[in-house]
Amino acid sequence: MFTVEDYEDSFEFRLFNEDYLKFRHFLVPNSFIHCKIKIKEGWIDKKTGKPTDPRINFMAMQQLQDLMASSAKN
Structure with missing residues (x-):
């Protein structure tokens, strides 16, 4: 289990x-970290x-400091 938090809230x-x-x-x-997620409908x-x-599926994660270099287009 891990917690993601910002200045206002936190989620486990x-x-x-x-x-x-x-x-x-x-x-x-x-x-x-930067998380790319996919939200799916819950089970019945x-x-x-x-x-x-x-349900939340984590698709990708990367360190926030690396985000600009990997996302910038030439």
Whole structure:
């Protein structure tokens, strides 16, 4: 489990299996990271038939200091 926070709020996330192995080197305390995510619909609760909370899939992470160089177009 890791926490992402800014000046106003904080959110806790969990990564499992391959996602954890792929991104664990970015999960360093007090580091600034850029996360590319995909939000998917939640699962349907079999008991109630209602959707659960949306799921967040982490697609990519990088250190914030590297964002400008990797995103800038020549």
